[in-house]
Amino acid sequence: MTTHNSDSIVKTDPSTEIDWTDDGPGETVLLGTKEKLRLACGAELGPFRVSYQTYGTLNADKSNVILVCHALTGDQFAAETHPITGRPGWWARLIGPGKSLDTDRYFILCTNVLGGCMGTTGPMDIDPKSGKPFGLDFPVITIADMVRAQKMLIDELGIEKLFCVTGGSMGAMQVLEWAALYPERVYAAAHIAGTARHTAQNIGFHEVGRQAIVADPDWCEGEYYKHERRPAAGLAVARMAAHITYMSEAALHRKFGRNLNDREALAYGFDADFSVESYLRHQGSTFVDRFDANSYLYITRAMDYFDIAAEHGDGILANVFKNTPVRFGVISFSSDWLFPTSESRRLVHALNAVSASVGFVEIETDAGHDAFLLEEPEFFRSLEGFLNGAAEQLGLNAPTADQK
Amino acid sequence: MTTHNSDSIVKTDPSTEIDWTDDGPGETVLLGTKEKLRLACGAELGPFRVSYQTYGTLNADKSNVILVCHALTGDQFAAETHPITGRPGWWARLIGPGKSLDTDRYFILCTNVLGGCMGTTGPMDIDPKSGKPFGLDFPVITIADMVRAQKMLIDELGIEKLFCVTGGSMGAMQVLEWAALYPERVYAAAHIAGTARHTAQNIGFHEVGRQAIVADPDWCEGEYYKHERRPAAGLAVARMAAHITYMSEAALHRKFGRNLNDREALAYGFDADFSVESYLRHQGSTFVDRFDANSYLYITRAMDYFDIAAEHGDGILANVFKNTPVRFGVISFSSDWLFPTSESRRLVHALNAVSASVGFVEIETDAGHDAFLLEEPEFFRSLEGFLNGAAEQLGLNAPTADQK
Numbered sequence: 047m048t049t050h051n052s053d054s055i056v057k058t059d060p061s062t063e064i065d066w067t068d069d070g071p072g073e074t075v076l077l078g079t080k081e082k083l084r085l086a087c088g089a090e091l092g093p094f095r096v097s098y099q100t101y102g103t104l105n106a107d108k109s110n111v112i113l114v115c116h117a118l119t120g121d122q123f124a125a126e127t128h129p130i131t132g133r134p135g136w137w138a139r140l141i142g143p144g145k146s147l148d149t150d151r152y153f154i155l156c157t158n159v160l161g162g163c164m165g166t167t168g169p170m171d172i173d174p175k176s177g178k179p180f181g182l183d184f185p186v187i188t189i190a191d192m193v194r195a196q197k198m199l200i201d202e203l204g205i206e207k208l209f210c211v212t213g214g215s216m217g218a219m220q221v222l223e224w225a226a227l228y229p230e231r232v233y234a235a236a237h238i239a240g241t242a243r244h245t246a247q248n249i250g251f252h253e254v255g256r257q258a259i260v261a262d263p264d265w266c267e268g269e270y271y272k273h274e275r276r277p278a279a280g281l282a283v284a285r286m287a288a289h290i291t292y293m294s295e296a297a298l299h300r301k302f303g304r305n306l307n308d309r310e311a312l313a314y315g316f317d318a319d320f321s322v323e324s325y326l327r328h329q330g331s332t333f334v335d336r337f338d339a340n341s342y343l344y345i346t347r348a349m350d351y352f353d354i355a356a357e358h359g360d361g362i363l364a365n366v367f368k369n370t371p372v373r374f375g376v377i378s379f380s381s382d383w384l385f386p387t388s389e390s391r392r393l394v395h396a397l398n399a400v401s402a403s404v405g406f407v408e409i410e411t412d413a414g415h416d417a418f419l420l421e422e423p424e425f426f427r428s429l430e431g432f433l434n435g436a437a438e439q440l441g442l443n444a445p446t447a448d449q450k
Numbered sequence: 451m452t453t454h455n456s457d458s459i460v461k462t463d464p465s466t467e468i469d470w471t472d473d474g475p476g477e478t479v480l481l482g483t484k485e486k487l488r489l490a491c492g493a494e495l496g497p498f499r500v501s502y503q504t505y506g507t508l509n510a511d512k513s514n515v516i517l518v519c520h521a522l523t524g525d526q527f528a529a530e531t532h533p534i535t536g537r538p539g540w541w542a543r544l545i546g547p548g549k550s551l552d553t554d555r556y557f558i559l560c561t562n563v564l565g566g567c568m569g570t571t572g573p574m575d576i577d578p579k580s581g582k583p584f585g586l587d588f589p590v591i592t593i594a595d596m597v598r599a600q601k602m603l604i605d606e607l608g609i610e611k612l613f614c615v616t617g618g619s620m621g622a623m624q625v626l627e628w629a630a631l632y633p634e635r636v637y638a639a640a641h642i643a644g645t646a647r648h649t650a651q652n653i654g655f656h657e658v659g660r661q662a663i664v665a666d667p668d669w670c671e672g673e674y675y676k677h678e679r680r681p682a683a684g685l686a687v688a689r690m691a692a693h694i695t696y697m698s699e700a701a702l703h704r705k706f707g708r709n710l711n712d713r714e715a716l717a718y719g720f721d722a723d724f725s726v727e728s729y730l731r732h733q734g735s736t737f738v739d740r741f742d743a744n745s746y747l748y749i750t751r752a753m754d755y756f757d758i759a760a761e762h763g764d765g766i767l768a769n770v771f772k773n774t775p776v777r778f779g780v781i782s783f784s785s786d787w788l789f790p791t792s793e794s795r796r797l798v799h800a801l802n803a804v805s806a807s808v809g810f811v812e813i814e815t816d817a818g819h820d821a822f823l824l825e826e827p828e829f830f831r832s833l834e835g836f837l838n839g840a841a842e843q844l845g846l847n848a849p850t851a852d853q854k
């Protein structure tokens with residue numbers, strides 16, 4: 047499905063012994079070779095890799111690109127079988143021919159975020175300075191840094207302007223950063239199940255997860271790679287705690303209630319008596335096979351640091367979007383208690399205050415925060431409607447038959 | 451303040467070498483010496499200790515007893531300086547002369563629950579069979595088992611009928627068990643911030659905490675006592691995760707928001723940048739000084755197992771309270787998302803369905819589940835009003851001057 051050949055872009059950096067072509071599955075580009083990426087913390091990063099996947103066909107004027115931004119534990123495999131888990135892409139419901147993100151019409155680009163562990167440079171990768179994995183020597187990054195890296199990628203790919211940037215949860219944070227940092231490079235921004243700032247409760251849950259990881263002796267102060275150990279138990283606990291926050295109480299009740307796990311009666315022990323325990327344990331234990339614990343530390347930290355008003359508006363949200371040319375679509379889910387509708391409303395009010403173009407819809411569902419990943423037809427239709435309206439307004443050209 | 455001399459009750463069990471008088475601070479009674487306690491799991495326990503504290507004066511006919519039941523991490527030191535932490539008792543705001551639980555009028559009895567770690571027999575105590583700490587050989591207990599042990603205590607103390615049983619959170623679970631198991635031994639039941647069943651989400655959060663504990667290598671499969679180790683890191687993570695659920699998002703926002711912790715700007719690191727992180731770390735690290743990790747496993751398990759309708763009503767809540775003589779007062783807090791008002795309403799509807807005597811009030815507060823431990827004057831007045839009404843109805847005699 048991809049049309050961009052990465053072979054022409056991946057380079058071997060002559061200054062190091064690192065084989066930059068050893069980049070796992072999918073497309074990878076080496077960036078920051080000439081000019082390094084200046085991070086929010088003040089450090090510079092480069093060269094670094096960005097791994098990405100594409101779906102659909104780029105049109106002649108490269109104007110039909112939708113950048114899809116993934117959430118905390120997502121990656122670039124948005125619409126295809128995941129190379130590790132073998133499961134469908136996390137937005138396979140939305141991306142494809144005739145779907146909301148219609149690959150007959152749009153060219154979908156999805157990158158693994160900076161700090162990630164699916165090809166894009168992160169803490170498990172080799173630090174060119176030391177020749178060893180970064181570990182905690184990897185600089186602390188922000189959502190803005192992730193977006194700066196994505197912007198370097200679209201420069202490299204020769205894409206002048208994104209038709210749309212979209213994503214849910216942490217993906218929506220990237221959407222806001224795109225609109226704030228590069229308003230002239232984005233036509234439309236679809237912000238889904240997001241927030242303009244990470245709240246105290248959000249930070250608290252992340253801190254629990256991080257403490258679970260660093261409490262695991264196999265974490266080895268972040269240097270587990272060289273000891274060939276992995277803080278699997280701590281990372282699993284972190285995932286379990288987070289997973290509860292992704293579901294609503296109603297959804298947990300509907301799916302599990304107090305149902306027992308393969309037994310007729312309470313066992314009076316500490317095995318998983320209840321289905322919900324078994325489910326959460328499974329979520330924890332399968333997660334560790336596909337995710338790096340240090341990446342989890344860095345990416346949760348980036349989310350905690352996210353406060354777009356503090357970063358770009360002197361603490362006033364509306365200031366961030368003064369005179370913005372970007373068209374916003376904001377979608378929230380009624381049972382999302384992690385990034386509740388009230389946070390989306392704050393954003394919408396701020397956009398209204400500066401007369402920005404914004405549409406807002408709250409989807410009624412009991413699925414909680416995770417609703418943006420699930421079968422939610424009203425959500426699909428809303429996103430599709432927003433994209434179609436923007437495409438019509440822009441006079442977007444679909445790729446022609448000979449371009450496909 | 452106590453009027454009951456425990457010396458006459460504490461016995462040394464001749465069948466073991468265990469010195470049952472080595473019982474820590476406060477009052478302790480040895481129970482189950484003649485007839486053992488039959489637990490829900492089928493096992494029998496005995497002899498076992500129950501540690502308790504009392505406040506106020508028992509009247510002549512022993513009819514002015516309020517049994518106060520503590521929550522998950524509470525203990526019997528409800529209204530006095532805690533012997534380990536040096537902090538005021540967890541209900542010192544409510545218990546005392548002229549307070550809602552008026553010690554000029556009532557005799558307050560508070561026991562450490564079965565499975566606890568403040569004197570009452572629990573997993574850290576010596577198993578008479580092996581002469582070593584129980585660890586995971588301690589039987590899995592239920593809320594009903596805790597109440598059965600309390601009932602043995604009031605039999606021992608010669609108390610025929612409790613004027614009232616009350617408590618918040620897990621304390622409220624014990625209140626319902628008292629009403630279900632021994633309706634003739636309870637006049638009034640004040641159920642605060644409680645639920646008739648632990649939900650899937652409740653179980654999920656507890657399971658995260660337990661997994662954090664058992665993932666700690668210092669847990670040693672529950673046998674850390676003999677290795678002179680303690681799973682402090684795991685227990686601290688468990689406490690942090692739980693603590694978030696005790697507060698509302700609004701309270702966290704009000705207290706901490708995104709305030710930084712003793713610094714002017716983000717530090718771009720993994721120290722506690724935010725006040726909320728520092729607060730949660732403190733909650734975790736101080737908790738481990740006063741609580742036993744295995745007790746945490748057993749008591750959370752008891753809460754998970756709690757479903758009073760399944761236990762006593764064939765799954766129908768109203769059945770549990772058919773023809774109950776008990777007067778109920780139900781109090782919930784508007785921002786409690788752990789045991790939300792909707793759960794209290796379910797209970798009230800069930801009590802209404804069987805024409806039980808019940809009053810219900812929801813207290814408006816942003817303090818979350820923890821509100822039952824905080825300065826909430828409307829809550830104090832409501833509880834006092836319920837108790838005064840019940841005392842008047844009963845014609846309760848306050849202790850006379852010469853009894854004091």
